[in-house]
Amino acid sequence: xxxxxxxxxxxxxxxxxxxxxxxxxxxxxxxxxxxxxxxxxxxxxxxxxxxxxxxxxxxxxxxxxxxxxxxxxxxxxxxxxxxxxxxxxxxxxxxxxxxxxxxxxxxxxxxxxxxxxxxxxxxxxxxxxxxxxxxxxxxxxxxxxxxxxxxxxxxxxxxxxxxxxxxxxxxxxxxxxxxxxxxxxxxxxxxxxxxxxxxxxxxxxxxxxxxxxxxxxxxxxxxxxxxxxxxxxxxxxxxxxxxxxxxxxxxxxxxxxxxxxxxxxxxxxxxxxxxxxxxxxxxxxxxxxxxxxxxxxxxxxxxxxxxxxxxxxxxxxxxxxxxxxxxxxxxxxxxxxxxxxxxxxxxxxxxxxxxxxxxxxxxxxxxxxxxxxxxxxxxxxxxxxxxxxxxxxxxxxxxxxxxxxx
Amino acid sequence: xxxxxxxxxxxxxxxxxxxxxxxxxxxxxxxxxxxxxxxxxxxxxxxxxxxxxxxxxxxxxxxxxxxxxxxxxxxxxxxxxxxxxxxxxxxxxxxxxxxxxxxxxxxxxxxxxxxxxxxxxxxxxxxxxxxxxxxxxxxxxxxxxxxxxxxxxxxxxxxxxxxxxxxxxxxxxxxxxxxxxxxxxxxxxxxxxxxxxxxxxxxxxxxxxxxxxxxxxxxxxxxxxxxxxxxxxxxxxxxxxxxxxxxxxxxxxxxxxxxxxxxxxxxxxxxxxxxxxxxxxxxxxxxxxxxxxxxxxxxxxxxxxxxxxxxxxxxxxxxxxxxxxxxxxxxxxxxxxxxxxxxxxxxxxxxxxxxxxxxxxxxxxxxxxxxxxxxxxxxxxxxxxxxxxxxxxxxxxxxxxxxxxx
Numbered sequence: 039x040x041x042x043x044x045x046x047x048x049x050x051x052x053x054x055x056x057x058x059x060x061x062x063x064x065x066x067x068x069x070x071x072x073x074x075x076x077x078x079x080x081x082x083x084x085x086x087x088x089x090x091x092x093x094x095x096x097x098x099x100x101x102x103x104x105x106x107x108x109x110x111x112x113x114x115x116x117x118x119x120x121x122x123x124x125x126x127x128x129x130x131x132x133x134x135x136x137x138x139x140x141x142x143x144x145x146x147x148x149x150x151x152x153x154x155x156x157x158x159x160x161x162x163x164x165x166x167x168x169x170x171x172x173x174x175x176x177x178x179x180x181x182x183x184x185x186x187x188x189x190x191x192x193x194x195x196x197x198x199x200x201x202x203x204x205x206x207x208x209x210x211x212x213x214x215x216x217x218x219x220x221x222x223x224x225x226x227x228x229x230x231x232x233x234x235x236x237x238x239x240x241x242x243x244x245x246x247x248x249x250x251x252x253x254x255x256x257x258x259x260x261x262x263x264x265x266x267x268x269x270x271x272x273x274x275x276x277x278x279x280x281x282x283x284x285x286x287x288x289x290x291x292x293x294x295x296x297x298x299x300x301x302x303x304x305x306x307x308x309x310x311x312x313x314x315x316x317x318x319x320x321x322x323x324x325x326x327x328x329x330x331x332x333x334x335x336x337x338x339x340x341x342x343x344x345x346x347x348x349x350x351x352x353x354x355x356x357x358x359x360x361x362x363x364x365x366x367x368x369x370x371x372x373x374x375x376x377x378x379x380x381x382x383x384x385x386x387x388x389x390x391x392x393x394x395x396x397x398x399x400x401x402x403x404x405x406x407x408x409x410x411x412x413x414x415x416x417x418x419x420x421x422x423x424x425x426x427x428x429x430x431x432x433x434x435x436x437x438x439x440x441x442x443x444x
Numbered sequence: 445x446x447x448x449x450x451x452x453x454x455x456x457x458x459x460x461x462x463x464x465x466x467x468x469x470x471x472x473x474x475x476x477x478x479x480x481x482x483x484x485x486x487x488x489x490x491x492x493x494x495x496x497x498x499x500x501x502x503x504x505x506x507x508x509x510x511x512x513x514x515x516x517x518x519x520x521x522x523x524x525x526x527x528x529x530x531x532x533x534x535x536x537x538x539x540x541x542x543x544x545x546x547x548x549x550x551x552x553x554x555x556x557x558x559x560x561x562x563x564x565x566x567x568x569x570x571x572x573x574x575x576x577x578x579x580x581x582x583x584x585x586x587x588x589x590x591x592x593x594x595x596x597x598x599x600x601x602x603x604x605x606x607x608x609x610x611x612x613x614x615x616x617x618x619x620x621x622x623x624x625x626x627x628x629x630x631x632x633x634x635x636x637x638x639x640x641x642x643x644x645x646x647x648x649x650x651x652x653x654x655x656x657x658x659x660x661x662x663x664x665x666x667x668x669x670x671x672x673x674x675x676x677x678x679x680x681x682x683x684x685x686x687x688x689x690x691x692x693x694x695x696x697x698x699x700x701x702x703x704x705x706x707x708x709x710x711x712x713x714x715x716x717x718x719x720x721x722x723x724x725x726x727x728x729x730x731x732x733x734x735x736x737x738x739x740x741x742x743x744x745x746x747x748x749x750x751x752x753x754x755x756x757x758x759x760x761x762x763x764x765x766x767x768x769x770x771x772x773x774x775x776x777x778x779x780x781x782x783x784x785x786x787x788x789x790x791x792x793x794x795x796x797x798x799x800x801x802x803x804x805x806x807x808x809x810x811x812x813x814x815x816x817x818x819x820x821x822x823x824x825x826x827x828x829x830x831x832x833x834x835x836x837x838x839x840x841x842x843x844x845x846x847x848x849x850x
Contacts, residue, residue, distance in 0.1 A: 056586045056729065067653070068585055069765045167730035172582065173575035179474055180462045180750030181573070247473070306736060309715045323462065323747035324573035324737060330712060331733035341729035344586030352765060359475045359758060 039351045041072055042099045044121055045112035046079035046092070049135050049162070052340030053109055054088050057347070064344075070351040075105055100124050107350050109343055110134040119143045126150040126158060131350035135162035135343050141236035145249040148361035155357050159346035164190065164237045167338025168331035170317050172345075174244055175360055183245040185285040185320040187444050190237040192313035192333045193221045193228035194260050194280045198298075199311045201268050202277055208263060220313055230259030231280060231296040238282035241317070242294050246286055249365040250294055256373045258297040267383060267437050270402040270413040274381075276300040277308050281442055291371035299442035300381050300415075306330075307444050318444055326444070374422040382428070383413045383437035395431040396424075415441060445757045447478055448505045450527055451518030452485040452498070455541050455568070458746030459515055460494050463753070470750075476757040481511055506530050513756050515749055516540040525549045532556040532564060537756035541568035541749050547642035551655040554767035561763050565752035570596065570643045573744025574737035576723050578751075580650055581766055589651040591691040591726040593850050596643040598719035598739045599627045599634035600666050600686045604704075605717045607674050608683055614669060626719055636665035637686060637702040644688035647723070648700050652692055655771040662701040662779045669704055673789060673843050676808045676819040680787075682706040683714045687848055697777035705848035706787050706821075712736075713850050724850055732850070780828040785847040789819040791840040801837040802830075821847060 041057060043050045057064075057074050065071050076099050077091045086092070099105060100121070108125040110132060112118045118139050122132045127150060134140060140147070140163045151158035161171045165188075174183070189195050193215055200211035212229065215221035227233045235257045242250040260280050271278050281299045286292055301308050306328050310316040315333025320326050332338050349358070381402075392399055392414060399414040407413070416424055421440075428435060447463060449456045463470075463480050471477050482505050483497045492498070505511060506527070514531040516538060518524045524545045528538045533556060540546060546553075546569045557564035567577045571594075580589070595601050599621055606617035618635065621627035633639045641663045648656040666686050677684050687705045692698055707714050712734050716722040721739025726732050738744050755764070787808075798805060798820060805820040813819070822830055827846075834841060 060586055060588070063588065064585065067765070167587070167727075168733055169575070169579035169582075169735075173579055173735075176575075176578065176751060176755065179470065179754045180466055180747040182466070182469065306712075306715055309712055321573075321747070323743035325741070325744060327574055327735070327737035329575075329579075329733070329735050332731045335731070337729035338731060341586040341727070345582060348585045349582065353759075359473070 039106040040075040040104050041107045042076040042105045043109045044078045046077050048336045049339045050111035052336040053343050056340045056344045068348050070348050096121055100128055107131045107347055115139055115142055122147055123150055126154050129154050129156055131157045133343055133346040134160045135339055137163040137236040141239040141252050145364055157350045157357050161346050162339045162342035164240055165315050166333045167342050168329050170329050181321040181323040183321050186241050186245055187281050187283045188317035189279055189310045189315055190282045191228055191234040192315055196220050196313045229261050231257045234282040235296045238284055238294055242284035242292055243362045246292055248363045254370050256295040260298050263298055269404045271300050273402050273404045275303050287371050292369050293371040293376050295373045297440055299440050301442050305444050377418050378421050379418045379441040380416045380424050381439040381441055383411055385434040386410050387412050387433050391431055395427050445512040446481040446510050447513045448482040448511045449515045450484045452483050454742050455745045456517035458742040459749050462746045462750045474754045476754050502527055506534055513537045513753055521545055521548055528553055529556055532560050535560050537563045539749055539752040540566045541745055543569040543642040547645040547658050551770055563756045563763050567752050568745045568748035570646055571721050572739045573748050574735050576735050587727040587729040589727050592647050592651055593687050593689045594723035595685055595716050595721055596688045597634055597640040598721055602626050602719045635667050637663045640688040641702045644690055644700055648690035648698055649768045652698055654769045656700055660776050664703040666704050675810045677706050679808050679810045681709050693777050698775050699777040699782050701779045703846050705846050707848050711850050783824050784827050785824045786822045786830050787845045787847055789817055789843040792816050793818050793839050797837055801833050
C-alpha cells in the first residue's frame with residue numbers, strides 16, 4: 039500500500055526512515071507491503087535520500103488515488119485539520135502523531151473516518167513509542183476504566199528529576215533541558231502543563247467514551263516548585279511529579295486535571311525519572327496497569343506511527359471500532375469538588391491555628407529548612423473546603439501541592 | 445456471536461462473569477454482540493447461575509455450528525491441545541489463557557488457525573490482565589526487539605518481596621504465600637521458575653518469530669536464596685528478583701533463561717513488588733518499554749481473555765497476522781556462552797586469591813554478616829569462563845546469582 043507523509047520534521051522523517059528500512063520485516067511479520075510515495079513539506083530537502091518524493095503541494099497527495107494511507111506529522115491544528123479531513127473524505131486512512139489535533143478535533147476526525155469507512159489512528163500522540171492508546175482501547179475492552187494518571191511530559195519530568203536527584207534549581211534544570219534539546223526556547227507548553235493536558239484529554243475521551251476538550255481543564259505547571267518543596271516532600275517519603283489525571287466521579291462527571299503532586303516513593307510512578315513517561319490505568323477487573331518508557335524521540339515516536347500504518351493496511355477494507363462520541367454538555371467536574379489532601383508551605387503560622395483549622399495535620403521539616411516557614415500535609419477533604427479554611431485562617435500560602443495516592 | 449468456555453475454574457468462571465456482566469458496554473465500545481452458549485466442565489455446578497449452559501461432553505461444543513469462538517481455560521496440555529485443535533479445524537476461533545499449551549504447542553495451533561482462516565489468541569497466557577502479547581506483536585511492529593526481561597511469576601515475586609522488605613526466610617514467606625492462596629500446595633512450578641519459563645518461551649517465540657520450546661531452556665528458581673544473599677545485595681544497592689530473560693545474540697541464536705538476578709534499585713524492575721508482574725521490552729526504535737500490573741487474579745485474567753474474544757468477533761471474517769514460525773534447529777544459545785557478571789557468596793577465601801583469579805571485584809559486606817563467608821561481584825565476562833575460574837581457584841561457592849543490567 040502507498041503511504042504519504044505530511045510534514046518532514048523530526049517525526050515525519052523518522053517515519054520515512056522506519057518504513058524504508060524495515061519494509062522487509064514489516065512484510066514478513068504483518069504481511070503488509072508498504073511503499074512511501076510522497077512527502078509534503080514547504081521546505082527544500084534537496085540532499086535528502088527522499089528528495090524525489092517531496093512535494094510542496096498538498097493537492098498532489100489528496101488527489102492521488104494511489105495513496106491509501108496519509109501520515110500527518112505536521113503538528114498544530116491548522117492546516118493539519120483541514121488536510122486530515124480532506125484525506126479522510128477522499129477515503130484515505132489517516133495516522134497522526136499530533137496531540138493538539140487529536141485533543142481539539144478528534145471527534146470530528148473520528149466521525150469523518152466512520153462515514154468514509156477508513157481509520158483515523160493516533161497511537162503516537164500520547165507517550166511516543168510507549169503503547170498506551172491501543173492497550174487502553176483494546177486490551178482493556180472487557181474492563182471498566184475508573185481512573186488514569188500519567189507522567190506524560192518528558193521535559194517537565196526531566197526538570198523535576200534534576201531538582202529532586204541533584205538539587206538543581208528549576209531555572210538551572212530548565213536551562214540544562216534546553217541545552218540538551220529536551221526543552222524548546224519557549225518552554226511554556228511543557229513546563230506549564232499544556233502538553234500533558236492535551237494528552238490526558240485524549241486518554242479521558244478514549245476511556246470514558248465522549249470527547250473531553252482542553253478548554254476548562256484545570257492545569258498547573260511546575261515553574262513555581264522550589265527546592266524547599268522538594269526537600270519537604272522528601273521528608274515525607276514523597277517525590278513531586280507533574281501528574282495528568284482523569285477520573286469518573288459518582289455523578290458521571292469527568293475530572294481532568296494536570297498539576298504537580300506529591301506521591302509516595304513506593305509508587306511505581308515515583309520511579310519514573312528523566313525524560314521517561316508512564317501511564318497508570320486503573321480498571322475494575324485489571325486493577326492498576328502501568329505502561330512505561332521513553333515518551334518521545336524520533337524513532338520511538340516514528341515506530342508508533344508505523345504501527346498504526348500497518349494496522350490500517352492490515353484492516354484496509356474496514357474501519358476499526360475505535361474512538362469516542364461527541365462531547366457531553368457540562369461533562370467536566372471542577373477540581374474544587376474533588377477530594378484531595380494538600381501539602382502546604384506557608385509563612386510561619388501558629389501550630390494551634392493550623393490544628394484548629396484542619397484537625398490533624400502532618401508537619402514536615404528537614405535539616406536546614408527555613409525557620410520563617412511552616413509546612414504540613416492536611417487530611418483528605420473536598421478541595422474547595424480546604425481552600426476555604428486556608429483563607430479563613432489567614433494562612434499565607436507559599437506553595438500548595440496536591441497529594442495523590444497511586 | 446456465540447461463545448463456549450472449556451473449563452469452569454477460576455479463569456473460566458471469570459470469563460463467564462465478564463461476558464455476561466459487560467455485554468452492554470462491549471456492544472457499545474466494540475460493536476460486538478457476545479452471547480455465552482455452552483460451558484464444558486466435568487464437575488457439577490447445579491447452583492451456578494450458568495448451570496443451564498453446562499455440559500460434560502466436548503462433542504456438544506465442537507459440533508455446534510452456532511458456536512463461533514471457544515475459550516480454553518482448562519490448563520495443561522491434555523486434553524486442551526486436542527480440544528483446541530479440533531475447534532480450530534472446525535473453523536472456530538480459539539482464545540486460550542493456558543501458558544503451558546501455548547509454550548509447548550503454540551506453533552501447531554497457530555498453523556491450524558492459519559489453515560482454517562480463524563484466530564488463535566492468548567493475551568492472558570502471559571501477565572494475566574497486563575497487556576503484553578498484543579503490544580509486543582502490534583505496537584512494536586515497526587520496531588526490532590533485541591531483548592525482553594520480565595518478572596513473570598507473582599508467587600515467587602511475593603516471596604522475594606517478603607524476604608527483602610520484611611526479612612522473612614524463604615520457608616516462612618512460602619508458607620505465608622500458601623496461606624494467602626498465592627502459592628499452591630506443591631509450589632514447584634512457581635518457585636523453581638517453570639511457570640516463568642513457559643511465559644518467556646512464549647514471548648521469545650513472538651519477539652523472534654520462531655517457536656522456542658521449553659526443553660533445553662536454563663531455569664533456576666529462588667528456593668536456595670538466603671536472607672544473607674538479600675542483605676549482601678542490599679549493600680550493593682541491589683535487590684534480588686527472579687527474571688525471565690530472552691535476547692537475540694550476534695550469531696542469531698536466542699538466549700532464554702530464568703534465574704534470580706541482582707538488579708540495581710534504580711531499575712524500574714526493582715520497584716515491582718508483591719504479586720505484581722512486569723515485562724521490559726527493549727527495541728531498537730522504542731528503547732525500553734515496561735508494562736506492569738497484577739499478573740494474575742480471576743477478573744484481571746478474564747478481562748484479557750475477553751479482550752481476545754472481542755478481537756476475534758470484530759475480525760471474524762479474517763485471521764489476524766499474528767504468531768510465529770516453526771522452531772529453528774539448534775536455535776538456543778547456552779547461558780554459559782553469554783556475558784554476565786556474577787555475585788558470589790563463598791566460604792572464607794583469601795582476597796589475594798580472589799583478586800588474582802578475577803582481577804578487580806567488588807567486595808560486599810553488611811552489619812552482622814558471617815565472618816566465615818566472603819561475598820563479591822565479579823566483572824562482566826563469559827559465564828563459562830567465570831565458572832572455570834571459580835573451580836580452578838577452588839573457591840567453595842555457597843550462592844551464585846547473576847547480575848543483570850536493566
